[in-house]
Amino acid sequence: MDSIKKCTGWFVLGTLIFYLLSVTQSISVLLPTLLAWAANIAMWHTLAPSAKRQVSWLMGIGIATLLFAGSKGIWMSWQQVFAVNVPMLAMFVAVSFLDLTSSTDKNRPLPKGLSAIFNTTLSVQVLGAVINLSVIMVFADRMKAAIKLTPVQQLILTRSFAAAAWWSPFFVATGVALIYAPGLQWQKTLVPGLAMAFIAVIFTTAEAYYRTKGDFHGFPIRRESLFIPLFLALAVILFHFIWQDISILVLICILAPSATILLMRTDSRRKSLAHFVNHKLPQIGSQFALFLAAGxxxxxxSAIILSYPEYFNLDNFTFSALLFSVVLACMILAGVIGIHPVVSIAIASPMLLPLNPDTTQLGFLFLSAWAISAGSSGLTGLGLLMTSRYHIPTRTIVANSAHYALFMWLLCSLVNGVFL
Incomplete structure (x- = not known):
């Protein structure tokens, strides 16, 4: 058992490496799939009880429905069942490397006032868009050094971080959208996504200033801290423009680790990378378990829908602005009650794809559902982090952002209806 634990990080890393090799068709996708499941088994003991329950329910229901559909003559391929989310896990491993580029200055005082609110709100989104969840802990741990993390600090961190899902190619939400909205061209959702994310920053900044009257302790951000996230985002856009045949997801899997190794500041790259593989990568078990179970x-x-086409026949419907709005509202409410966005997306996708929706609209729907529900719920991963680590009650998180979720839902519906 100890030997398996020691190999966990290498199973995780192998998922990324052999997925990239499978893209070149030099090996079968079976190998990265086996490594992903091996990593999942090795990391299972690290999951919280609530995560184990959710994953067990997802797997149990999934297996039961697959077997039932099989009895009706509908069988899904092993790649569909076990490997559908392996590309997304490879992307998650790749962006995890960016944690090696983050740094903090513990000696600088916490800034205050309107500028501190705006800079913190914008910075957590830009940094979080690339470095992901570790940024929340870096910001929150530093901000609560002077006082306990306040509800206003919490809403700034969660909303701003989650809003990056609208536009960041490094966000897991983008990987989900690319898989569950087949044919989606990420660059087409970039402009409306950036607009939504910026409005989220302005809305949150204004509300935080109104609630605190400027008595707010922000994060002492340095301009150079924004260099790597902006550099990587521009690099992805540039390389995708040059090599359009290579998917955004594959580009991220290549660029994120490569840029990290080149730009990381450390006395010994070898020691830092070895510590990362052996100690940091084995900590992402919840993501592996959730995404494999969601697959x-x-x-x-999907198998149940194929088994009973007469009950799931949506030929009389079109993917209209009204249907977009209704489905988005349902997905946001599902997130508020604790259903992870990837699960609601996994349910919605097979229901909506037979309508032949515009992939830009469908992708925007999924990104919006992720951005709003993750930023408003106290029961998804981001909210649970705030509750467990910083002792912000779940009801406070939901109450803090109920009006925000309503406003952004209406705005997303408007953007879709008018521009998309």
Whole structure:
């Protein structure tokens, strides 16, 4: 058992490396799939009880529905069931490397006032868009050094971080959208996504200033801290323009680790990378478990839909602005009650794809559902982090952002109806 634990980080890293090799068709996707599941088994003991329950339910329902559909003559391929989310996991491993580029200055005082609110709100989104969840802990741990993390600090961190889902190619939400909205061209959702994310920053900044009257302790951000995230985002856009045949997801899998190794500041790259693989990568078990389980679950739903086409026949419907708005509202409410966005997306996708929706609209729907629900719920991963680590009650998180979720839902519906 100890030997398996020691190999966990290498299973995780192998998922990324062999996925990239499978893209070149030099090996089968079976190998990265086996490594992903091996990593999941090795990391299972690290999951919180609530995460184990959620994953077990997803897998149990998924397996039961697959077997039931099989009895009706509908069988899904092993790639659909076990490997559908492997590309997304490879991307998650790749962006995890960017944690090696983050740094903090513990000696600088916490800034105050309107500029501190705006700079913190914008910075957590820009940094979080690339470095992901570790940024929340860096910001929150530093900001609560002077006082306990306040509800206003919490809403700034969660909303701003989650809003990066609208536009960041490094966000897991983008990987989900690319998989569950087949044919989606990420650059087409970039402009409306950036607009939504910026409005989220302005809305949150104004509300935080109104609630605190400027008595707010922000994060002492340095301009150079923004260099790597902006550099990588521009690099992805540039390389995708040059090599359009290479998907955004594959580009991120290549660029994120490569840029990290080149730009990381350390006395010994070898020691830092070894510590990262052996100690940091084994900590992402919840993501592996959730996304692998969601793959089984979503294919179970798809199999049931294929088994009973007469009950799921949506030929009389079109993917209209009204349907977009209704589905988005349902997905946001699902997030508020604790259903992870990837699960609601996995349910919605097989229901909506037969309508032949515009992939830009469908992708925007999924990104919006992720951005709003993750930033408003106390029961998804981001909210649970705030509750467990910083002792912000779940009801406070939901109450803090109920009006925000309503406003952004209406705005997304408007953007979709008018511009998309």
């Amino acid at each position: 089984i679950f979503s294919n179970g739903i």
